Amino acid sequence: MSDHRDDFIIALRYALLKKGAKQKFSLFFLISLSILIIGLDKISLPLIKTTRAILNDLVYQVSFVASTPGKFLDYLNNTKINHFNIVSKNNILKDEIEELEKDRYESLFLKTENINLKQALQLSKTRDTEGATSIMARVILEQNSPYLKSLSINKGKKDGIIKGMTVFSKNYLIGTIIESNYLTSRVLLITDLNSKIPVIIQETDINAILVGDGKKTDLTLEYLPDNYVLEANKAIFTSGKDGFLATGLPVAKTYLNKKNKIKVRSLADPQQAYIVYVTSGNVNN
């Protein structure tokens, strides 16, 4: 029994401390170093933040190049799909529908706002995004891991992007900036589990929180009133109650799925975004 325990301890010690013929570091040293880095990253000292930002910029650039073969596969796949569709006609119709949808959502929002204002005259905290700067950026990396649904874009602090800014693709909200480096930034997509947006439902004064589902475009509405029944084909807008997202941005809409259940779907497909627009929203307000 004692011999067996000794053997176990010897094997453990050997695995931790012994360096192989070509190994420069022992496992014990590297594990300790990893724990130290995790601790330092958690503390978030200014020096660590700067180092991480530089490291992020470097890695994102290399990562952009490294993910090119994968993107090429995507490109081939898309080309194949497009070949079987009538591309030009489809695109023209899509644009028309998008314009009409945009107009419809704007009018629907105005209608909703009008009803609400009539009901509650004290609603004075509407926020104005006029004059907000819009920065065009390109998606360099799409991270769809089990941990974080995010995008990396090729604009950073150098271009005036700061944490909390809102990101749009084709006029629809797709996420917010959660990390801003000097040359690049990371966007947390609205489809991520960690994304929580205060919203209002069309033609009602019902407030809720729109939460990502981790799926491609599916979202969930949380904190709805107990007796409220969600209806299909209702637009969902930002309520601006979080203080940094502008009021009235169309984000999602409800629909009836194949199993006759009401679901919520994002208006934009964040995974298809290539060119995005970053706006200050109410960050500076």
Next chain:
Amino acid sequence: MNIIQNIKNFFLNNLAILIFYYLSFSTFEGFKEISDITIFAFNLQMIIVYLYGLKFPDYLGNGHIFLAGIINDVVIGIPLGVSSLSYLVMSFITSYVREATLRSKMSAEWIAFIPALFFSNLTYFIIVNNFSHLSFYYIELLQNTFFTFLFFPFFYYFFNYYQTKILKINA
């Protein structure tokens, strides 16, 4: 001619390290690249760490594992050092299994991959849960871990063949 030969030798001898770094830099997740079969995502880094730690430890250094883990953390956007620690835990268990094994057998090594994956992922969960505010996609992670385990034999034979038949190294 000599330079080309040297470059060729470099690539051949360091294939595992190059693949390992490439995987960390890119967002490769197995068959997830093909849009119709996203369910089959798996973690090739874990397979490489385990396989090389077990069979060819001199061809994938712990320093490379550590560095690739840091890069992976930056790309994914989780706290720095988490992937490194997770890979090093895997490497530690692999070293222990290597020392405790008398006769190498694929089926035994495949089964030993289960506790290695378990402890490695456990380290990951504990740190991400306690050192960040991120939420998990548990089902995706479970699927990922399951398919990592399932695809192990394929890569076992592939890398084994490469190292023993092409590079002519004894496992």
